[in-house]
Amino acid sequence: MRRIRVLHVIGGGEFGGAERHILTLFRTIDPEEAVLEAVSLFEVPFAPIAREAGMRVTVIPMGNKLDLRVIFRLRHLLRTNEYGLVHTHGVRANLLGRLAVQGLGLPVVTTVHSLIFQDYPHPVSRALNVLSERLTSPLTAHFITVSNYLAASLIKSGVPRQKITVVYNGMDLRPGTAKPQTLRERYSVPEGAPLIATVGRLHRVKGHRYFVEAAALVLERYPEACFLIIGSGPERALLEDKVDRLGLRGSVFFTGFIKDVERYYPEFQALVLASLSEGLPLTVLEALAGGVPVVATRAGGLPEVIQDRETGLLVPPVDVTALAEAIMRILENPAEAQEMVRKGRDFVGGNFSAARMAAGTMAVYRRVLGINA
Numbered sequence: 001m002r003r004i005r006v007l008h009v010i011g012g013g014e015f016g017g018a019e020r021h022i023l024t025l026f027r028t029i030d031p032e033e034a035v036l037e038a039v040s041l042f043e044v045p046f047a048p049i050a051r052e053a054g055m056r057v058t059v060i061p062m063g064n065k066l067d068l069r070v071i072f073r074l075r076h077l078l079r080t081n082e083y084g085l086v087h088t089h090g091v092r093a094n095l096l097g098r099l100a101v102q103g104l105g106l107p108v109v110t111t112v113h114s115l116i117f118q119d120y121p122h123p124v125s126r127a128l129n130v131l132s133e134r135l136t137s138p139l140t141a142h143f144i145t146v147s148n149y150l151a152a153s154l155i156k157s158g159v160p161r162q163k164i165t166v167v168y169n170g171m172d173l174r175p176g177t178a179k180p181q182t183l184r185e186r187y188s189v190p191e192g193a194p195l196i197a198t199v200g201r202l203h204r205v206k207g208h209r210y211f212v213e214a215a216a217l218v219l220e221r222y223p224e225a226c227f228l229i230i231g232s233g234p235e236r237a238l239l240e241d242k243v244d245r246l247g248l249r250g251s252v253f254f255t256g257f258i259k260d261v262e263r264y265y266p267e268f269q270a271l272v273l274a275s276l277s278e279g280l281p282l283t284v285l286e287a288l289a290g291g292v293p294v295v296a297t298r299a300g301g302l303p304e305v306i307q308d309r310e311t312g313l314l315v316p317p318v319d320v321t322a323l324a325e326a327i328m329r330i331l332e333n334p335a336e337a338q339e340m341v342r343k344g345r346d347f348v349g350g351n352f353s354a355a356r357m358a359a360g361t362m363a364v365y366r367r368v369l370g371i372n373a
Contacts, residue, residue, distance in 0.1 A: 004034040004365055005082055009074070009097040010089040012040030012047055012059075014233065015257060016201050017282050018089040018113045019046045021146075021169060021357075026055045028172070028358040034365065037083075039074060041092060049259065065092070074100040084369060085109060088140075091116060091129045098139040107141035107368045111167075112150050115300070118205040118277035133157075141368045144361065147280040147301025165364050168304075169280045170357030171262075171289060171348075183228060183264050187253050194225040194269045194331050199261055199283045202233030207274035207297065209235075209242055210320050214274070216246045217324035222331065225251065228268075232257040265290035270330045270337075275299050276317050285352045288312070288344035293337040295326040305352070311344035 008022050026036045037056040040047045047057045060073045074096055078086070087109045088097035098108050116133060120126040134157075143164045145151040151166050189195055196218070200206045208229060215227040229239065229252065236254060243252045258264070265271065271287035271294050278300035285305065287294050294312035296302045306312035313329065315322035330337045366372070 002371070003032060004084040004369065004371075006034055006036050006085055006087055006365065007078065007081075007083045008036060008038040008087045008089065009093040010038065010040060010046065011042060011092050012038075012045075013042035014201055015045045015049060015259075017146075017169070017279070018111070019049075020282055021111065021113065022089065023050060023053055023055070024170060024172065024354050025358055025361055026050070026053065028170075028354040029362060033362060039077065041070065041096075045257065062092075068096075070096050071100050075104070078104055078106060085141075085365060087111065089113065091119075091132060094140070095132050095136055098136045102139070108139060109142050109144060109364060109368060110137075110140040111144040111146065112154060112279070113146055114205075114279045115150070115153060115277050119203075142364055144364055145279070147278075147304050149301040149304065150279050165360065165367075167357055167360035167364070168352050169282050169285065170352050170354040171282060171285050172354045183255070183267055187226065187228070187255075189226045190224065192224075194222055195228065195267055196225060196270045196272060196327060197228040197230055197268045198272045198274065199230045200273070200275075200281070201231050202229070202235040202239060204235060205276050206231075206235075207276050207317065208239050210274040210318060210323060211272055212239060212242050212246065212248065212252060213320040214272075214323040214327060215252055216248060217320065218327050218331075219248070219251055221328060223251075225331075227252045228255055229253070230255045230258055230261055262286040262290060265292045268292050270295055270327055272323070272327060273297060273302065274317070274323055275302070278302050280304060284312075285348050288341060288348045291338075291341050291345065293330045293341055294344065295323065295330060297323075305347070306344075310340065311347050312340055 039058050041062050043059055047059050050057045060070050062070050085107045086097045086101055088094045089111050094110055116129050120129050144167050146169045148166055151164050155161055198211045265287050271292045273296040275297050280301040284294055296306050297317040298314045299317050306314055308314040313326040315326050
């Protein structure tokens with residue numbers, strides 16, 4: 001079997017699930033089968049992190065959202081290197097990658113990590129991005145979705161079922177490296193005080209404001225509890241203002257982006273996702289693999305990992321009271337919480353490994369290129 005050379009195209013202006021997805025593939029796919037390289041549209045944070053991992057990354061910066069000169073630079077890169085296919089992640093990368101390959105005979109694979117409708121709350125931005133996808137999605141040879149929920153959404157939008165393969169996000173289940181300092185130490189959280197965290201980019205779709213409101217309710221019963229908001233993004237100033245207005249300074253901390261955050265999960269009494277929509281977040285998989293109980297909303301692909309009261313607790317999106325009650329249930333029933341973690345860890349180990357994700361992705365590459373395994 002000949003080796004495939006794949007160019008991943010991604011925005012790279014944040015380090016979220018899609019960026020981590022690419023790095024997991026890079027670390028897991030046998031380089032004798034496929035060589036994975038990347039183009040990032042922003043200088044940081046993805047490019048330096050990926051380079052540190054050993055991945056070849058070319059940065060082609062966009063001067064603005066309408067800077068279509070990137071297409072010609074990307075096209076030049078494709079013409080002067082022997083790539084077998086292009087793999088795109090995100091609306092902007094999808095548009096540029098799909099247009100750049102025209103006339104070059106290179107197929108495009110697109111991974112869908114989330115819903116455009118939820119990612120772009122502003123109506124004008126949402127309309128433009130939906131239009132971009134609608135006009136250029138026929139140029140993708142095959143779609144990968146990270147959950148059945150996203151596959152159903154694609155089919156509803158008009159993408160033929162035979163052009164879609166579900167490949168769940170995967171994670172490396174081997175033990176990680178030791179952390180230099182605990183988060184309890186960093187934020188002076190008293191030993192024995194409940195430490196509850198949410199991890200993700202600070203974007204409206206992640207529902208952090210409901211996490212903050214739920215924290216206020218939990219603190220009424222557990223005044224010693226501490227809450228960590230881990231991640232960076234455009235909502236930080238609004239969330240900090242909300243914390244101030246609710247008088248939660250000293251109980252709710254903003255950590256910013258933390259590299260290799262999964263190393264800290266064992267410190268948490270609960271990992272909380274208050275999302276309005278999700279594809280299939282790696283944070284949930286990492287929490288369960290790390291022995292952390294999960295409270296999440298019944299949104300998007302989350303129920304494909306969290307079975308309520310079996311592998312975690314599910315609550316309706318936007319329901320602050322239910323979210324707070326679920327957090328307190330974890331704190332008040334440690335035996336039940338650990339039983340859910342045990343079942344969750346077994347479920348993740350059997351269905352969401354990096355090896356399984358890599359195998360599924362390679363199968364799509366071979367299918368698109370007409371290569372027999």
